[in-house]
Amino acid sequence: MIHEIEPHQFHNEWNPRKPSAEDIVFSFDGNNAILKPDRTFFHFRELTHLHDFRYLFSIDDTAFFLTEIPQGNAISLNINFARDYEPTELGFACVTGWHLYQWYKTTRYCGACGTRMIPVGNERAMRCPDCGNLVYPRINPAVIVGILNEHNEILVTQYAIRHGEYRHDALVAGYCEIGESVENCVKREVKEETGLTVTNLRYFNSQPWPFSGSLLFGFFCDASEGNIHLDKNELKSAVWKKRDDPFDVPGSASLTACMIEFFRDGKVSYGR
Ligand SMILES: [Zn+2]
Known part of the structure; x- marks a missing residue:
């Protein structure tokens, strides 16, 4: 990665x-x-x-x-x-x-009062000299989810066009909301984007992904019930793929690529 x-x-x-x-x-x-x-x-x-x-x-x-x-x-x-x-x-x-x-x-001016911010000396932060507003570097936590079914297939998605140029295979993913754990984020994002209910969450790995200002948390989980109902605003398609099906994932830089490789190598299965 x-x-x-x-x-x-x-x-x-x-x-x-x-x-x-x-x-x-x-x-x-x-x-x-x-x-x-x-x-x-x-x-x-x-x-x-x-x-x-x-x-x-x-x-x-x-x-x-x-x-x-x-x-x-x-x-x-x-x-x-x-x-x-x-x-x-x-x-x-x-x-x-x-x-x-x-x-x-984006931190040149105070979001509370508009005064020019100044760097804090002893840590990486910006402080407003007028109202004291202290701002730390922004990192957006997000989840990447490898959903498995009872046939040991993984759900591979393609983003809707509004996500820009990334047309390759992806996994269900989304940003954490205020007030939820990363585990709850996994369940909510999967439900919202695919209609599926998932259980048996297994934490896989994490990675910084500066391209989107994110810290990504990868999970595998099992689809327990429900039929796929795509959120067409988010996803163009979602298909179940077997370990030896062709995948379209460029490079090895991303957590998604790492998770798909882990799946294809037979290192994760439904129910365990
Ligand atoms: Zn201020």
Whole structure:
């Protein structure tokens, strides 16, 4: 999965420092990342004429910073390029930097009183100097659900068009609402999107998914009753697939891909 960058170590404990020559600098423009024309990232030594470098995090001994790089001698790539970028730790770093960029961009002013926010010194947070409103980075918790039936088939969905360009196989998924556990979110999302009732929830794994600002929780569960009634606003189709049926899941970066592989390898079955 995209965050699995071993043997490299991701350090996001709050330990900001000044940039040094070999540190990497990200710049974004909306949904696009700014890279060098050869699709590599800028180093601080190439940008010492700029100012306002915001510390993000480190991987091993390399620190990553955010700034605004003029478009001149640079290219602009949709952030989705990071899904299969090599080396993978830099793809992960870039999209994680983009998640933080989005948060900094939308936290410039206080949502309560409109005053310009200032960074808090001792942790990653923004504070309103006027009313004291304290805002931490926003992460949206969400669930991915592998639903199995008694024939040991898994429910594979395709999103309705309004979810954009992702046309590949997916699993039932949705964001947690205020006031519910992730387990209750699983049951509600499955019911809403498919009409099915599910039991025997088994937690699988989690992953950060910065493309949607999310933290994803993967569960397998069993369909206990009900016929499929699709929510056509959310899903175009939902079909049961056997382990050796063809699946259309690009890459291995996502929790969805990891869960489908786990299913196809026979490592999860109905009822256990
Ligand atoms: Zn305020």
